[in-house]
Amino acid sequence: xxxxxxxxxxxxxxxxxxxxxxxxxxxxxxxxxxxxxxxxxxxxxxxxxxxxxxxxxxxxxxxxxxxxxxxxxxxxxxxxxxxxxxxxxxxxxxxxxxxxxxxxxxxxxxxxxxxxxxxxxxxxxxxxxxxxxxxxxxxxxxxxxxxxxxxxxxxxxxxxxxxxxxxxxxxxxxxxxxxxxxxxxxxxxxxxxxxxxxxxxxxxxxxxxxxxxxxxxxxxxxxxxxxxxxxxxxxxxxxxxxxxxxxxxxxxxxxxxxxxxxxxxxxxxxxxxxxxxxxxxxxxxxxxxxxxxxxxxxxxxxxxxxxxxxxxxxxxxxxxxxxxxxxxxxxxxxxxxxxxxxxxxxxxxxxxxxxxxxxxxxxxxxxxxxxxxxxxxxxxxxxxxxxxxxxxxxxxxxxxxxxxxxxxxxxxxxxxxxxxxxxxxxxxxxxxxxxxxxxxxxxxxxxxxxxxxxxxxxxxxxxxxxxxxxxxxxxxxxxxxxxxxxxxxxxxxxxxxxxxxxxxxxxxxxxxxxxxxxxxxxxxxxxxxxxxxxxxxxxxxxx
Numbered sequence: 001x002x003x004x005x006x007x008x009x010x011x012x013x014x015x016x017x018x019x020x021x022x023x024x025x026x027x028x029x030x031x032x033x034x035x036x037x038x039x040x041x042x043x044x045x046x047x048x049x050x051x052x053x054x055x056x057x058x059x060x061x062x063x064x065x066x067x068x069x070x071x072x073x074x075x076x077x078x079x080x081x082x083x084x085x086x087x088x089x090x091x092x093x094x095x096x097x098x099x100x101x102x103x104x105x106x107x108x109x110x111x112x113x114x115x116x117x118x119x120x121x122x123x124x125x126x127x128x129x130x131x132x133x134x135x136x137x138x139x140x141x142x143x144x145x146x147x148x149x150x151x152x153x154x155x156x157x158x159x160x161x162x163x164x165x166x167x168x169x170x171x172x173x174x175x176x177x178x179x180x181x182x183x184x185x186x187x188x189x190x191x192x193x194x195x196x197x198x199x200x201x202x203x204x205x206x207x208x209x210x211x212x213x214x215x216x217x218x219x220x221x222x223x224x225x226x227x228x229x230x231x232x233x234x235x236x237x238x239x240x241x242x243x244x245x246x247x248x249x250x251x252x253x254x255x256x257x258x259x260x261x262x263x264x265x266x267x268x269x270x271x272x273x274x275x276x277x278x279x280x281x282x283x284x285x286x287x288x289x290x291x292x293x294x295x296x297x298x299x300x301x302x303x304x305x306x307x308x309x310x311x312x313x314x315x316x317x318x319x320x321x322x323x324x325x326x327x328x329x330x331x332x333x334x335x336x337x338x339x340x341x342x343x344x345x346x347x348x349x350x351x352x353x354x355x356x357x358x359x360x361x362x363x364x365x366x367x368x369x370x371x372x373x374x375x376x377x378x379x380x381x382x383x384x385x386x387x388x389x390x391x392x393x394x395x396x397x398x399x400x401x402x403x404x405x406x407x408x409x410x411x412x413x414x415x416x417x418x419x420x421x422x423x424x425x426x427x428x429x430x431x432x433x434x435x436x437x438x439x440x441x442x443x444x445x446x447x448x449x450x451x452x453x454x455x456x457x458x459x460x461x462x463x464x465x466x467x468x469x470x471x472x473x474x475x476x477x478x479x480x481x482x483x484x485x486x487x488x489x490x491x492x493x494x495x496x497x498x499x500x501x502x503x504x505x506x507x508x509x510x511x512x513x514x515x516x517x518x519x520x521x522x523x524x525x526x527x528x529x530x531x532x533x534x535x536x537x538x539x540x541x542x543x
Contacts, residue, residue, distance in 0.1 A: 009099035009192045013201075014062050015091030023066060026056040034071045034238075035082075039425050041079055041172050041459030042214040043238040049073060050080075065203070073238075076230045087204040095202045096417075099194030100417025101215040103152070108165075110189050112137075112181050113153035115481045118371040119146045120469040120502055122450035123481035126127060129157065130183045131222045140198050142367070142403025142420060143447055144454040150177040151454075151485040152190045153227070154191060159242045168231060169193050170485050171246045172343060173213035174456035175424035176200070189348075199406070201417025216455065224484065231344070232487040235458055240490070242435065244442050244462045249520045250327055251279070251542050252394070254494065256286035257501055258526035261294050264309050269320050274527040276324040278535060279542040282394060282522075283321045284329035289314075289343060300336045301343030303382045305481070314390045322391065329394025329442075330386070334379045335427065336365045336400065350375050352419075354405045362401030363448075368427030372410045373418050380433045387438045397431075397461065398445040424456075431460035444492055453482065463490050463520045470496035470524060471503040472515040479518055493519025495541070497526065509534050513541040 001008075001020040012021045030211055032047040035054075041489065042048075055068040067084040081101040087093050110130050114137045115123040128135075137152060139145035150171035159166050169191070171177050176196035182187050193215045202210055207387040216234065220227035236245070259267060272283040290306055293299030299306075305313045314330075321328045337344050344351060344366070351366040353359040359366060368375050408419045435443055445452060445461035449468030457464055467478045475493065480493055493516040498506045509530075514520070523538070530538065 004540065006184055006190050007180045007192050008097065009102040009194070009225060010066070011095070011097035011197065012062075013094040013096060015093065020061075021059050022061070023057040023063065025060060026058050026065070028053060028055045030054075033068050034080075037082055037211050037214060040211065040213055040428060041239070041456050042082070043071070043073075043172070043216065043234065045073070045238050048522045049075075049238065058088075059236035062091070062093060063087065064093055064168075068355050071511045073234065073365050076234050076293040077218050077220070078230055078234050079217045084209055085204060086209045087206055090206050092206065093204045095204060095210060096200065096202075097194075098202070098210065098212050098213040099192045101169065101191075101193050101217065103167070103169075103191045103217070105167075105189040105191075107187070108189065109157065109481060110183075111157055113155060114179070115149040115484070115486075117146050117450075117478075118518065119448055119451065120467060121474060122146050122313045122453065122467050122478055123149055124477055125481045125484065127155075129214065130181055130189060132183050132185070134180060134182045136181075138177060138196050138198075140176050140196055140421065142175060142406070143399065143452045144174050144177060144456075145402070146448065146451040149485075150179065150193070152179045152181075152191075152193070153484070154181070154189065155224070155226070160223050161225045164223050165219070165221050166224060166227050167191075168218050168220075168227045168485065170216045170231065170455045171213055172216060172455040172459070173424070174452050175530075176420055181406055190243070195421060196322065199420055202421070203415060203418070213456070217313065225451040228433065228484055235455060236487050236489065239458050240457060240462045241459065242462065249442065249463065249489075250281040250394075252282035252284050252329065252522040253280045253527065254286055254396075254522065254524045255286040256331075257497055259525045261288040263288065264483065265311060265320075268317060271526065272321050272324055272326055275523070276326050278374065278527060278538045280326065280328055280523060280527075284331065284394060284396060285317075286331040286396070287398075289330070295482065298331055298338050298340035300365050301341040301368070303331050303332065303334075303386060318391050326390060327393040329396065330392050331396045331398060332383060333398040333400060334383055335368055335370060337368050338365050349409045352403065352406050354407045357405065362404070365401060367401065369408050369410065369419075369423070370430065371408050371422035372426070376426045376430050379430055383434060387434070387441060390481035394442045394444065396444045396465070399452060401448070428456075429459070429522050435460050446492070447448055450478070450482070453486065455486075458486070458490055463492050465492035466519060469502050470494055471500040471505050472507045472512040473505060474503060475515050479515070488519055492522075493517075494522045494524040495538075496524045497529075509537050513537070517541075
C-alpha cells in the first residue's frame, strides 16, 4: 500500500482503516540450529544441520513488526522460510494476507511447473511459460486439495531432468494455500507462497503474535533430478518422524475394494487367511466397522464398534488376525460427522454450518469444528481409547470432503476469518497428540485419496494414500507428478482388482505390482478370487 504495485506478501487493516504497511529494517540475529513454529509442522534439525537468520522489520507508525526466519541447510541447498508478526503497537491490527515467502528473480525467462488434478487423478504435472501478469495456484477447499498442490517450480524453458536451472518451493501446510507468480513490466519475476488470503482475516491484538506456515525452498542448476533429491532427502530426514521414518512398511491388504460396507468377522478373516498364505503382513479393516455405518449416510463421529457386524467387538477379530501372523490396522475419519449419528444429535453446534442456512453436504457428511479445543479433546479421547484398548498397529486417517459453510459458533463475528486456519491448527494438535501418544502405530494419511498430500501432513504421517485411483496406468502420471517434491516412500500404492473399479481397465498383475512397488506396496482386492498363477505371482511380488 505504499508504492510497490506487484504482488504483495502482507496485507493489513489498521485501526484507522488504512491498509498501509511500510516495512523498514530494524536488525538481525543468527544462531545455530533450526527454529520451530508453535503448533505447526516444520523441518527439524540439530545445531550441525542448519543455521538460522532472523531479520526484523517494523512499521514504525503502527508498531507491527515482522520477523523473517530463514534456516539454511547447506548440505542440501535448502532454505526454509516463515514469518512471525508481532503487534508491538497499542491498537488491534487485522492481517488479511500473510505469506510465508517472497522471492524476486531480477532476470530470466521462467516457466511455472505446478501439479493440478481432481479426485482420482491428482498431481498431473503442467508446465507453462510465465506471462506478463499474474498466475495463481491455490486451494480454498480447507485442504491442500486434489485440484492443486502446495508445491511449485520455476524453471527455464530448457531445463530437463539432468540439466538447467530450477527453483522449487513446498509449503509445509495442509489447508488453504496460495502460490502467486508475477512477471512485471521490467521482466522481473516475483513468487510468493503462503496461506490463501481468501477467507482469511486474523486479528492481532496489542502484544499478540501470528506465525505463518513454513515454506521450503531449493535451487538446482542440474535439473529437476537434483531438485527432487534435495526435497526427498530433507523431507525423509528432517520432516518425517517416528518409528517408520526409515523402517520398511508392512505389506498390507485393505478390504475396501473387496467388500465395501458389506462385511462381517467371517468375511474379513477369510480375506486375511488367504492373504497370510501369500505372505501379506497386515490386514486393514476399512470403513464400516463402527456405529450404524452400513452406508455413507450415517455413523461418522460414533467411534464405537458395530457388534452386529463384528460380534464381540474388535478383539476377537484382531486375535484371529494376529494368530495368522499378521498385524491389524483400522480406518478412521475423525474430522467428520454424519447428521445421523449420536455425536451430531448430542452436539449439533460442533459441526461447521452457516446460521440460518441449509448446509451443503459432501459425501453426506459435515465437517467437525476442530477450531474448538473441546472437539479436539473429544476426538483425542475416543480414538486414544481405541488404540489403548485394542492391539491396533496401523491407522488410515481419512478426510473425505472439502470444507464449505465454514462458520464456528465458538467465535464472534469478527473472528470468523480465522476459522479455516484455526481448524488446521486443531488438526495438527490432534495428529500430534495421537502420533506422539502412540509411537508404535503406523499412521497413513488420506483425504478422499490424495486430497491432502502435502509436506504438512508428512510431519505426522510417514505415508499418505496417493490416490483413490488404483488403476496402474493412471497411477503412472499420479505418482510421477508426486515424485517431483515428495519421496516415493511416502506414497501409498496398492495392487487392486481388475477390471479396475475406477476405470474399468484390465492390466496384468505384474504391471500392477511394478507400479505399486514405486510406493508403499500393498494390496486392495479379494485375493480369494485370484487364479492360481496370480497367487504365485503375488508370493513372488511380496518376496
